[in-house]
Amino acid sequence: xxxxxxxxxxxxxxxxxxxxxxxxxxxxxxxxxxxxxxxxxxxxxxxxxxxxxxxxxxxxxxxxxxxxxxxxxxxxxxxxxxxxxxxxxxxxxxxxxxxxxxxxxxxxxxxxxxxxxxxxxxxxxxxxxxxxxxxxxxxxxxxxxxxxxxxxxxxxxxxxxxxxxxxxxxxxxxxxxxxxxxxxxxxxxxxxxxxxxxxxxxxxxxxxxxxxxxxxxxxxxxxxxxxxxxxxxxxxxxxxxxxxxxxxxxxxxxxxxxxxxxxxxxxxxxxxxxxxxxxxxxxxxxxxxxxxxxxxxxxxxxxxxxxxxxxxxxxxxxxxxxxxxxxxxxxxxxxxxxxxxxxxxxxxxxxxxxxxxxxxxxxxxxxxxxxxxxxxxxxxxxxxxxxxxxxxxxxxxxxxxxxxxxxxxxxxxxxxxxxxxxxxxxxxxxxxxxxxxxxxxxxxxxxxxxxxxxxxxxxxxxxxxxxxxxxxxxxxxx
Amino acid sequence: xxxxxxxxxxxxxxxxxxxxxxxxxxxxxxxxxxxxxxxxxxxxxxxxxxxxxxxxxxxxxxxxxxxxxxxxxxxxxxxxxxxxxxxxxxxxxxxxxxxxxxxxxxxxxxxxxxxxxxxxxxxxxxxxxxxxxxxxxxxxxxxxxxxxxxxxxxxxxxxxxxxxxxxxxxxxxxxxxxxxxxxxxxxxxxxxxxxxxxxxxxxxxxxxxxxxxxxxxxxxxxxxx
Numbered sequence: 001x002x003x004x005x006x007x008x009x010x011x012x013x014x015x016x017x018x019x020x021x022x023x024x025x026x027x028x029x030x031x032x033x034x035x036x037x038x039x040x041x042x043x044x045x046x047x048x049x050x051x052x053x054x055x056x057x058x059x060x061x062x063x064x065x066x067x068x069x070x071x072x073x074x075x076x077x078x079x080x081x082x083x084x085x086x087x088x089x090x091x092x093x094x095x096x097x098x099x100x101x102x103x104x105x106x107x108x109x110x111x112x113x114x115x116x117x118x119x120x121x122x123x124x125x126x127x128x129x130x131x132x133x134x135x136x137x138x139x140x141x142x143x144x145x146x147x148x149x150x151x152x153x154x155x156x157x158x159x160x161x162x163x164x165x166x167x168x169x170x171x172x173x174x175x176x177x178x179x180x181x182x183x184x185x186x187x188x189x190x191x192x193x194x195x196x197x198x199x200x201x202x203x204x205x206x207x208x209x210x211x212x213x214x215x216x217x218x219x220x221x222x223x224x225x226x227x228x229x230x231x232x233x234x235x236x237x238x239x240x241x242x243x244x245x246x247x248x249x250x251x252x253x254x255x256x257x258x259x260x261x262x263x264x265x266x267x268x269x270x271x272x273x274x275x276x277x278x279x280x281x282x283x284x285x286x287x288x289x290x291x292x293x294x295x296x297x298x299x300x301x302x303x304x305x306x307x308x309x310x311x312x313x314x315x316x317x318x319x320x321x322x323x324x325x326x327x328x329x330x331x332x333x334x335x336x337x338x339x340x341x342x343x344x345x346x347x348x349x350x351x352x353x354x355x356x357x358x359x360x361x362x363x364x365x366x367x368x369x370x371x372x373x374x375x376x377x378x379x380x381x382x383x384x385x386x387x388x389x390x391x392x393x394x395x396x397x398x399x400x401x402x403x404x405x406x407x408x409x410x411x412x413x414x415x416x417x418x419x420x421x422x423x424x425x426x427x428x429x430x431x432x433x434x435x436x437x438x439x440x441x442x443x444x445x446x447x448x449x450x451x452x453x454x455x456x457x458x459x460x461x462x463x464x465x466x467x468x469x470x471x472x473x474x475x476x477x478x
Numbered sequence: 479x480x481x482x483x484x485x486x487x488x489x490x491x492x493x494x495x496x497x498x499x500x501x502x503x504x505x506x507x508x509x510x511x512x513x514x515x516x517x518x519x520x521x522x523x524x525x526x527x528x529x530x531x532x533x534x535x536x537x538x539x540x541x542x543x544x545x546x547x548x549x550x551x552x553x554x555x556x557x558x559x560x561x562x563x564x565x566x567x568x569x570x571x572x573x574x575x576x577x578x579x580x581x582x583x584x585x586x587x588x589x590x591x592x593x594x595x596x597x598x599x600x601x602x603x604x605x606x607x608x609x610x611x612x613x614x615x616x617x618x619x620x621x622x623x624x625x626x627x628x629x630x631x632x633x634x635x636x637x638x639x640x641x642x643x644x645x646x647x648x649x650x651x652x653x654x655x656x657x658x659x660x661x662x663x664x665x666x667x668x669x670x671x672x673x674x675x676x677x678x679x680x681x682x683x684x685x686x687x688x689x690x691x692x693x694x695x696x697x698x699x700x701x702x703x
Binding site: 262263266267270272275276279280281282284285293294296297298301303304305307308311314327340342343344347370373374377378380381384385439 | 487489490493494496497500531558559560561562578579580581582583633655659660661662663664665666667668669672673676694695696
């Protein structure tokens with residue numbers, strides 16, 4: 001089917017369903033990851049805080065016991081440096097230049113007594129002085145010159161001095177960053193996978209629905225013996241297909257019944273009509289007297305009209321039930337209208353009517369030739385029968401989107417206002433109409449059977465207007 | 479010409495037999511498929527008329543069976559059905575013809591003639607048609623009567639040509655609509671009559687013998703005698 005490739009996938013229901021499902025799934029997993037991330041971050045923080053608190057206690061202990069002599073700063077400094085090498089979350093490849101840990105001891109006056117770490121420690125001291133330390137746990141400390149804050153634990157010595165152990169949060173953040181990256185990659189993968197799975201399953205499921213729709217639309221218009229494809233599965237779609245098929249069975253049955261009735265009616269009436277007509281013709285050929293011949297002639301004409309009425313009546317009845325059978329071929333409406341005008345023009349000018357064709361040129365449609373011919377003849381007959389002399393009929397033919405628009409407009413008295421709304425119904429005719437009230441119903445029937453429309457109105461400017469639209473292509477090709 | 483008529487409605491069968499015999503055919507009639515089959519095998523017929531609704535078998539089934547048995551005569555199918563069966567279309571393409579009931583006798587006869595002509599070897603197609611003092615030059619699309627060129631429109635010429643080709647025989651309005659305009663329609667109005675009236679005005683001049691005759695209730699005939 002051309003429709004399968006022509007329709008972009010983004011317009012399909014499968015796409016929309018997958019998009020929404022994926023969105024929900026993505027939000028859900030994202031939420032889970034955010035909680036997980038917080039949990040991990042808190043855990044890392046707690047571990048490094050525990051390390052800091054432990055180390056600062058050890059250092060305080062060492063500083064307390066080491067005699068305050070010349071070797072004091074060497075001993076404490078080495079212990080502090082040693083501690084810096086056991087930093088948690090540290091990369092193994094990192095250079096020995098350790099700037100992620102510092103140790104600072106300040107005197108009672110707040111001046112630096114001992115500094116172990118990268119640089120001079122001035123900035124660290126300045127930052128420590130401006131920060132209020134709460135006892136009990138490590139605190140964040142932003143040092144000028146460092147982008148990433150330090151986590152600092154402090155301890156007060158018995159001699160009034162204060163020691164500080166700072167650990168840069170750089171390693172902690174690096175661990176978290178790499179964790180986030182992995183999380184996001186994993187999340188993307190999951191979301192894509194989820195989208196793929198949802199999209200393909202819904203598409204598979206909806207493709208059954210589409211197959212059913214396509215089959216059903218074909219069935220309604222062309223052959224009623226076909227059925228929508230069914231699957232063995234007992235899910236909703238399979239159930240839908242089976243229900244549709246049961247419904248089609250019933251429709252086909254009624255349709256066949258209708259065809260049987262109309263065919264039988266036609267057959268049963270046409271056979272005696274044929275016999276009567278034949279006998280009349282035979283007696284006409286042997287008739288010598290003129291006045292009797294006249295009666296037989298009018299009887300034959302009545303018979304032909306009756307037969308035409310019968311055919312049209314049955315066609316209209318079937319079309320009302322959407323059951324008119326079409327035998328389609330390619331027909332050029334422009335050409336057809338021209339030969340129709342050729343046929344009708346003498347009769348029209350004989351009655352003082354003028355006919356004008358306004359056509360944009362060749363317009364080929366797929367239609368039943370016999371029905372279309374009869375329908376257009378009906379349109380012309382209608383004008384011929386109802387227009388007074390000196391009127392003009394304008395016939396317009398245009399292509400409007402994917403339909404052919406055929407408009408008959410005249411400047412006559414217009415439709416009888418009492419019947420204007422019902423002109424396409426059987427047996428509805430104006431007060432002065434001599435027809436059997438089937439002509440316009442037949443026009444509507446043929447238009448309907450082809451999937452088109454017929455409308456009638458009295459335009460403001462006067463006259464009557466009948467507009468017929470007929471789809472250019474048979475519906476199966478849509 | 480030997481003709482086999484297969485029709486189960488005896489009313490129709492009897493008037494058809496009589497009319498066909500008047501038209502010069504030797505007619506044998508059968509009312510059901512089985513009899514028809516026997517007749518067709520035993521007698522060599524030039525043409526067959528078969529009604530689709532036979533009591534014992536389908537008309538198309540009969541035709542296909544006869545074809546298998548080697549009966550090659552062309553068939554005119556009669557049907558009172560509303561839709562034309564695909565198999566009938568197939569037969570139509572194979573050289574047979576189809577007529578819907580009720581029909582005018584003139585049309586039936588014309589179709590029979592056509593079928594017989596189609597199946598006979600093609601003669602030399604003349605480029606001129608002559609009926610009494612009317613002459614049609616088909617190449618130059620000119621009609622001349624008594625030495626005078628008639629001023630005809632192209633459509634009028636086609637109409638006159640059709641009448642000339644069937645000179646001496648009745649043509650009905652629906653035959654004219656079918657052959658000249660290519661439409662199988664039955665207008666409620668007298669469109670064909672107006673065309674004939676205009677043509678007659680041009681063909682039958684003052685003081686000339688009228689050539690185009692109207693047979694009321696039947697159709698028209700171009701006189702050839």
